Amino acid sequence: VSSETTRTRVLAAGRRLTPQRDLISEVLEADPRPRSAQELWTEVRARAPGIGRATVFRALDALVDAGAARRLALPNRRSGYVGCSALHHHHFVCQDCGIVIELPEPEVSPLLRHLERARGFQVNHARLDFYGTCPDCLPRSRAAPRSSPASKTVRDPDYLG
Ligand SMILES: [Zn+2]
Ligand SMILES: [Zn+2]
Ligand SMILES: [Zn+2]
Numbered sequence: 001v002s003s004e005t006t007r008t009r010v011l012a013a014g015r016r017l018t019p020q021r022d023l024i025s026e027v028l029e030a031d032p033r034p035r036s037a038q039e040l041w042t043e044v045r046a047r048a049p050g051i052g053r054a055t056v057f058r059a060l061d062a063l064v065d066a067g068a069a070r071r072l073a074l075p076n077r078r079s080g081y082v083g084c085s086a087l088h089h090h091h092f093v094c095q096d097c098g099i100v101i102e103l104p105e106p107e108v109s110p111l112l113r114h115l116e117r118a119r120g121f122q123v124n125h126a127r128l129d130f131y132g133t134c135p136d137c138l139p140r141s142r143a144a145p146r147s148s149p150a151s152k153t154v155r156d157p158d159y160l161g
Helices: 003-016 018-029 037-047 053-065 105-119 138-143
Strands: 069-074 078-083 089-094 100-104 129-132
Touching: 018 037, 018 053, 018 069, 018 078, 037 053, 037 078, 053 069, 053 078, 069 089, 089 105, 100 105
Parallel strands: 089 129
Antiparallel strands: 069 078, 089 100
């Protein structure tokens, strides 16, 4: 099977799923926090009762392949999907409120240029997302660091490797 054939088939599958993709895009855009495929299926069903789990999961994959959504790694080995704009970007994920903020390439590229100079690499591609506390949550987490025993601001060693 040539890659061209595979690509054509993937594109055809994506086109067949266009109404479902549009619906899922709307659901993703309605909330900037990452949600699991299962959670998204529940939300999509509220708008389109009867839509199948496999259909939603396939349409979600097609959105990711098209660059219109990303599956982000989350603490505790979970993952969640977010809607993405067309321009290449990276993400900041707030571990307190869950909001995802897109970081345009110019904010990230100085780090890549630094690596190239310091290490002698040529970096062609980076999948780089940042995890922490957003400006809205930071005053709260500083004011009451002990109020919540399960404070999510605790640094997760899995994600600071
Ligand atoms: Zn994105
Ligand atoms: Zn936040
Ligand atoms: Zn980049």
